[in-house]
Amino acid sequence: MEMVVSAVAGDLINRLMSFLISKYKSEEQLEEKMKRLQDLLIRAHMIVEEAEVRYITNSKMLLQLKKLVEVMYQGYHVLDTIKYRTLCSSSADESEVSSSNINELSFTTCIEHLCTKNCTPNIHGLQITLDNLESTxxxxxxxxxxxxxxxxxxxRPYDSYVYIDNFxxxxxxxxxxxxxxxxxxxxxxxxxxxxPIIGGSRVGKKTLVAHVCNNEKVRSKFSSILHVRGENIWRIARxxxxxxxxxxxxxxTDVDEEDWLKFYSSVKQMGxxxxIIIISKIAKLSRFGTVKPVRLDALSHEEYSYLFKVLAFGGTNPEEHxxxxxxxxxxxxxxxGSLITANVCADMMxxxxxxxxxISIFKNYRNVVRKSFxxxxxxxxxxxxxxxxxxxxRLASSSWALPSSATFRLMPPHTEVDDSKTELPKVMVGDLIAGSAILPREEFELVSWESRIPPYKRFVNFATCCDEEPISQHHTASAGKKRKRLDK
Structure with a gap:
């Protein structure tokens, strides 16, 4: 009997030792791969930063640069996700989070029924990213x-800016x-x-064009630079x-072929x-282009996540938190992927x-997403x-003393310019979330964000506090009021 017990105990000890050795080797390999990835990211970012201060006229070089940028941000995403979640899980001080366990904050865990894609890369993903970056x-x-x-x-070098949202x-x-x-x-x-410059809503089309127009080569080439809306194209000829x-x-909106030909004929008098640059989210307008259109896609999740964390932390080192x-x-x-919401949240954070x-900002916005889905x-x-x-x-501060049936509705944006003539009261989104403003009981303007960079747009939406009602009915009524106001 003693021999059996001894044999079983010996087997268990051997298995335990094998497990510990395997775990140690796995952690050691992970550290080595993480260090290798970090070194490669430094090299990649060095090339990207140098490329951003050069005029690259070779189209194939631009394609190669785009590929490098993609794999670079994928690398940052994998590195940060594994590094910070590992630090959180190994941290002995959990008191800072109180009753909210940090592991419960995972968006994919909290609203798994809303998402089909898990954005948390595993060790296998680390190796794939490492191979892609090395190859690139x-x-x-x-x-x-x-x-x-x-x-x-x-x-000007990046280091001379206080915030990344200045460029x-x-x-x-x-x-x-x-x-x-x-x-x-x-x-x-x-x-x-x-x-034609074609892209989705609020992906940065006008920001891109504004920065192009600020380029010294572009300014020196053209004697006149004009920006007009589609409904005013006929005044360009004058x-x-x-x-x-x-x-x-x-x-x-789309443009009739005949109207475009008339407009194009009228501007041939220019030197x-x-x-002519067409700016629109309507892909069909690219048919008027005489050169290949530039398509502006939304930022990838990896690039968007990198931007958001840089905006949220500012000069603080994320590794310390x-x-x-x-x-x-x-x-x-x-x-x-919303750039406006990213700036709003990051500014407060x-x-x-x-x-x-x-955590409160995350939970509040998560609730808005849940309700929407x-x-x-x-x-x-x-x-x-x-x-x-x-x-x-559910995004508004819980400090607001609102009736249980009251809801805040955010209407589609009516303008993105500083319209000082609007008589409606204005409330900043940050004040709405923080509960530091007096909310009007009627329709008001919610200023989402004021951009620090050209073309310095203000992103404004109509908003209202109302009793619970079918949102489609409210949308119809609001649209009617909006049309009536514009027709005056």
């Missing part, structure tokens, strides 16, 4: 060699494509070239003369080398880097892009 960097030798011969542009994040490839097209000669030379001009036209980093990562998933405060099966961002009102009651 190893193929950049010719790129780096040719980059040294590209003209350097004048630009356009990313989009260097698209910006360079637009600049290259504007520098080319027209074919035929007497007809203005037409460049405002431009026989000088080289750059005309940007923003279309919110030789003039250009791994719990906050995990919350920021999960909130980035919940935000669904940067000013109050407290775990409880960040339960009623419309759509994310709030998608509803807003479709000009549909959304219910933001």
């Amino acid at each position: 960097i190893s193929n950049m030798k010719e790129f780096v060699l040719l980059l040294g011969g590209c003209e350097r542009m004048f630009r 356009m994040f990313g989009r260097h490839v698209e910006k360079q494509l637009v600049i290259n097209i504007l520098q080319q000669e027209n074919i035929p030379p007497f007809a203005p070239a037409v460049l 405002e431009v003369g026989p000088v080289r001009s750059l005309v940007m036209v923003e279309f919110t 030789r080398g003039s250009k 791994p719990q906050l980093a995990v919350i920021a990562e999960d909130l980035a998933v919940a935000l669904g 940067r000013k109050n880097q407290n775990v409880h405060f960040w 339960s009623v419309f099966r759509e994310h709030p961002k998608n509803l807003m892009d479709q000009d549909h009102p959304i219910d933001i009651t």
